[in-house]
Amino acid sequence: MHRVLLLGAGKIGRMIARFLMDTGDYELLVGDISDEALQRVAKLTRAATRPINAANPTDLNASLQGADSVISALSFQYNPAVAEAAIAAGASYFDLTEDVATTDKVGAISRQAADGQVFMPQCGLAPGFISIAANHLIKWFDRIDTVRMRVGALPQFPTGELKYNLTWSTDGLINEYGNPCEAIHEGRLVDLLPLEGLEHFSLDGVRYEAFNTSGGLGTLCDSLAGKVRELNYKTVRYLGHRDPMKLLVEELRLNEHRDQLKEILERAVPITFQDVVVTFCTVTGWRRGLLVQKSDARKIYHQMIGDEQWSAIQITTAAGICAVLDLHVAGRLPRRGLVRQEQVDLGEFLSNRFGMYYDSRMSTQFSSSVIGEEA
Numbered sequence: 001m002h003r004v005l006l007l008g009a010g011k012i013g014r015m016i017a018r019f020l021m022d023t024g025d026y027e028l029l030v031g032d033i034s035d036e037a038l039q040r041v042a043k044l045t046r047a048a049t050r051p052i053n054a055a056n057p058t059d060l061n062a063s064l065q066g067a068d069s070v071i072s073a074l075s076f077q078y079n080p081a082v083a084e085a086a087i088a089a090g091a092s093y094f095d096l097t098e099d100v101a102t103t104d105k106v107g108a109i110s111r112q113a114a115d116g117q118v119f120m121p122q123c124g125l126a127p128g129f130i131s132i133a134a135n136h137l138i139k140w141f142d143r144i145d146t147v148r149m150r151v152g153a154l155p156q157f158p159t160g161e162l163k164y165n166l167t168w169s170t171d172g173l174i175n176e177y178g179n180p181c182e183a184i185h186e187g188r189l190v191d192l193l194p195l196e197g198l199e200h201f202s203l204d205g206v207r208y209e210a211f212n213t214s215g216g217l218g219t220l221c222d223s224l225a226g227k228v229r230e231l232n233y234k235t236v237r238y239l240g241h242r243d244p245m246k247l248l249v250e251e252l253r254l255n256e257h258r259d260q261l262k263e264i265l266e267r268a269v270p271i272t273f274q275d276v277v278v279t280f281c282t283v284t285g286w287r288r289g290l291l292v293q294k295s296d297a298r299k300i301y302h303q304m305i306g307d308e309q310w311s312a313i314q315i316t317t318a319a320g321i322c323a324v325l326d327l328h329v330a331g332r333l334p335r336r337g338l339v340r341q342e343q344v345d346l347g348e349f350l351s352n353r354f355g356m357y358y359d360s361r362m363s364t365q366f367s368s369s370v371i372g373e374e375a
Contacts (some may be wrong), residue, residue, distance in 0.1 A: 001027045003029075003067050003069075006030045007073060007074050007078075009031075011168065014041055014045075016071060019322045022306075030047050031054075032049075064088075069329075075169065076095075080102060084109055093106070095120075098122065099215060124317040126151035127217065129320045130218075130233075132344045133296050134149050134342070141285035141287050144285035146284045150233075150278070152235055153168060154237065155276075156272075157274060166272075167311055167312075167313040177195060177214075177249050181215075185232075186229060195242060198242055200239070216235070279296070279297065280297040326354060
């Protein structure tokens with residue numbers, strides 16, 4: 001039985017534990033510094049739990065002894081240390097980070113990997129599944145011109161001026177809104193400003209806006225360098241969300257005071273488990289001599305699993321990392337070093353017992369296109 005150390009027992013960690021324990025195929029140890037979080041996971045999943053402080057190297061190294069794989073559902077700043085500990089323990093490594101600098105560090109650490117030991121960062125929704133879906137579209141073309149990737153985790157019933165609820169990591173959200181955004185423009189790698197590039201589109205009769213945010217492209221800028229004219233990623237929100245966030249982050253300069261911004265958001269913006277995840281990829285290029293466009297668009301809703309309500313962002317994020325772990329254990333991924341999301345086959349991902357939550361049988365699929373963009 002494959003032995004997994006799961007670090008982090010929060011909203012996403014709890015869903016990961018539920019998925020893995022329900023299979024009966026994994027021996028799972030869940031670690032966190034919160035006794036309350038560990039007790040909740042143990043009651044829900046009957047997984048083994050242990051207080052683990054990921055900031056303590058001795059504690060971290062000891063917890064990895066005997067593990068075949070480690071999953072980090074921690075805040076991104078802990079991941080380089082977890083990756084280092086995984087190298088020392090001979091364990092494979094998976095994380096959910098959207099932070100570009102953290103992924104670069106994990107990639108450097110992965111060069112020391114032994115045979116059979118993989119390092120796979122960015123295994124959630126975006127980055128994560130969205131790169132798998134985009135790469136599947138790309139392979140259909142003889143030559144590509146533009147790749148546009150749009151993802152949003154939204155309240156199903158929006159209220160207030162922000163039309164938004166907290167559905168995942170506040171630190172990750174602030175990173176998205178405050179850090180430079182990698183892209184390829186006119187064939188050159190560039191950094192775009194977050195919260196810029198506002199555009200509008202319709203999907204399933206609902207109007208949305210999208211704008212630049214950091215981290216969603218994963219490693220696609222490296223993979224597609226020299227092969228694409230335009231590559232960009234934007235976060236999807238309901239109309240009217242971007243402007244008040246721009247006021248907070250830029251004009252009031254709270255990007256320079258992220259602890260204060262986090263406190264404001266967590267004090268004033270409620271969490272919801274009634275949410276919907278929107279994914280929307282569009283690729284334009286040449287096939288058989290014609291300039292054509294192909295899109296993949298999906299909506300995944302919150303749902304009951306077992307006797308508990310789970311949010312769409314919990315389901316999609318946990319399904320992403322559990323599916324690639326499953327594929328790794330089955331020998332369906334590269335066997336050593338850094339594994340990129342775009343190296344995962346979409347068909348295999350969707351036919352996986354976890355990846356199926358993105359499939360048309362479990363979600364709503366559409367075909368659409370961007371209908372307007374501001375300069």
